[in-house]
Amino acid sequence: MSEENPIVFLVDDDPSILKTLSRALEEHGLRVKPFKSARKFLEGYDGQHGCLILDLSLPEMDGLELQAELKVRCIDIPIIFITGHGGVSESVQAIRSGAIDFLEKPFLPETLLLRINEALEIDQRDRVRKKKQNAIKDRFRKMTDREREVFQLLIEGQAVASSKVIAKSLGISHRTVEHHRGRILEKTLCASVPELRALAKDVGFLAREESGFS
Amino acid sequence: MLGSLDLFEEFMPHGMCYQWRPDILWLNVFSDVVIAFAYFFIPFALIYFLRKRGKVPFTGVIYMFCVFIFACGITHVMSIFTVWTGHYALQGTIKAFTALASAATAIMLYPVMPKLLALRSPTELEATNISLQEQIEQRKTSEAQSIKLQGDLARLGRITTVGQMATGLAHELNQPLLAISACTDTAVLRAKKTSNDAVLFDCLDDIQAETQRAGAIIRALRQFISNKASAWTSVDLNDLVDQAVRLMSGEARNADVQIVVNNGKVPEVIADSVQIAQVLVNLIRNAVEAISERVDTVANNDNIITISTTFDDEMVFVEVRDTGPGLASGIDPFKAFETNKVEGLGVGLSISRDIIESHGGKIEYKRLSGEGASFTFSVPKTLSVNRA
Structure with a gap:
């Protein structure tokens, strides 16, 4: 620009x-x-x-x-x-x-x-x-595929999904989810999951089909 | 036998038969007197009626009736005479004459019977009279309406033509006015850098103010024209087609053009009937002019304008087709002042488009394969009309 x-x-x-x-x-x-x-x-x-x-x-x-x-x-x-x-x-x-x-x-x-x-x-x-918004989107783009899956589950739904629930639905260990979550917050410069959710909402990442990162 | 008949031969008087009994005798005589007077009086009354009334049908039969009834009267007078003097031959002769007259009357009566029956009774005539008068009234009203419509159309034509001119002028003038306004603005900025001449700035301010005033005048004029009240009602486009065709029939006849109307039954629309009629008149006039232009160049006798109405789920359509040459290519028929006519401003179709669009419809031109042009306009059906 x-x-x-x-x-x-x-x-x-x-x-x-x-x-x-x-x-x-x-x-x-x-x-x-x-x-x-x-x-x-x-x-x-x-x-x-x-x-x-x-x-x-x-x-x-x-x-x-x-x-x-x-x-x-x-x-x-x-x-x-x-x-x-x-x-x-x-x-x-x-x-x-x-x-x-x-x-x-x-x-x-x-x-x-x-x-x-x-x-x-x-x-x-x-x-x-x-x-x-583009800067935020750029940050989101740094996530790996697995992190993106976790991210999607984190921002979906009314309440924040717990690590256990996410682990179960992705078929991975609870500790791996915790690790991904930490990396996601780090990459998106967010202090907490609620902040991440708010940010995602701001730039329009809400539903799965809108998660066009490519 | 009859040849040797002595009319005045005396027989026994008829009174003898009454044995000269005064009661029977005078009863007969008196009755005969009254009957005779009555029978003499009736023909006079009838003749008096015929004379006074003048034109009365079947006067022949009536005169025959007079003769017959007068003869009947004489036979009764003879009956009185024969009471005292027995002139029965004379009486018989008079009866024979009466017989002839009555038979002739009866025979004459039969052939005229159907005609007599066909005669209207006074009450029937009265009713016919009243209905005729009503028809005359209706004719007068519709004539007055037609005249009023013509007047309305003419006035609307003038108003819309002026409106169209104003709109055209407004557009054309607003462009240079804006240029002047922009130039003045630049001039002010420039002058501020180099001068502090108060009069110069005053002049520039005045130029700007006057430019804006000119713009305001044009705007006001256009608003004045567009705000004219219009009357929206529920109308049947077929009625308007018929009215418009009636209005244009004279012009069409003069140009030797035949107008064919193929009206299908269509739903009513909410519209300003005068405006829509104006559109129809414009389209028909256009078609007549197009055809007469072609007649000048090509020899062809199919001078026909076909008007048809149809509808679909939303709109009612009216199509006006002509067998003219069609428009020169590259001309937008709905643009003001664009025309391939020798005469005319070319604003008619432009006004028509304005009118149709203000009704929420569309007007389209199609050049027909072969020869001719087709203009179709649509107006939304009553239910779907959105009146802003």
Whole structure:
């Protein structure tokens, strides 16, 4: 993940909007990357952090379609919609699908700046959270296959499974389980099994089928 | 024998038969007098009626009846005479004449009997009259409704056309307005670095404020147009198809186009009937125009518009097909101001799409293999309609 300044991506099919709005935002000290179509944006975007200012009505793929496509591709960049039409139904759909705001042209550049700041903060927060989660996942990845089995049994169920129960279900000795448990806590930097369970829950390891470590 | 008959030959008076008993004699005489007067009076009454009433059927039979009853009256007068003077030959002759008249009347009566029976009684006529009047009232009401609908359509047409223009203008103008707004913002930032000219900043502020004001005016105009109240009711699309066809029949006839309606029974929908009628009128007008354009270039007599209604689990569909040339490829028929028509703004179909989409339906264009175009729109069935 790049730690550079966030980028404001601007997608609008009107060249004069691209030019003047990019210039205005740059004047406010933002890094701006303009695209004249949704396709061009999809080709040019490479996971950089920042936010997306997206015109609603675009040829070929319109703003709502791009928003859906980004969701499919698991790209979480915050979106601020801008539109010259101001359709109520579109705005509702855009906001429901997670857009930051829906601005009707011509808006005040100050308003857009406020929204951009908001979007960048959200993006930053998301990235920090993801980074943290990824770090935790990385720790989990250090476990051996046998440790993973024990881990799975530890985080399953309402109450913490005792070493004896785990030993029985895996067909290994009680002492071996105790040993694995110690190694698991060590690798995941957890002080106790309840802390491990909480952490696992945080990053979404709960059920067996979600334990995709590979 | 009859040839030697002496009409005034005297026989024994009939009074002799009564043995001149005054009671029997006067009873007969008096009755005959009354009957005779009555029989003389009836024909006059009938003739008076015929004269006053003018057009009365079967006048021939009625005149025959007059003659016959008048003759009957004379026979009774003769009965009185023969009480005192026995002119039985004269009486017989008069009776013979009466016999002829009555037989003729009777014979004439039989052939006219079916016609007489077919005559409506006054009460029947009254009932017919009332029902006719009701029909006239209904016709008047439906005519008034039709006129009102036409007026509504025309007004809606104007409103939606203006609305469409405003929407189109709004979009086109909002783009440069945003560009101006962005430029002004940049200009302010730049000017702050190099200048402290208060008037310059004032000017730039004014430009920004005026730009936003222009945007607000466009927004208000669009809102004003879109907020116009519409009347949603439960409607049968077949009725609207019939209305629209009726409205367009004149234009179709002028263009020598035949409209065929294949209405299947469809469930009712919740809709603004005026708006849907407008869509139908737009589609039919479009089809008529498409066909007449083709007529100019290709010789073909199949100028037919087919309208059919169908439905499935969720939607009711109306299809309008024409045998025109279809649209030039690359034209989006539902986009405002895009048209391959020589005349017209090309906003009709765009308005139609707006209307159908606001009803939760869809409108689609299909170019038919061979020749012709097909427009199909759908409106959700009443139960599944979600009224926001």
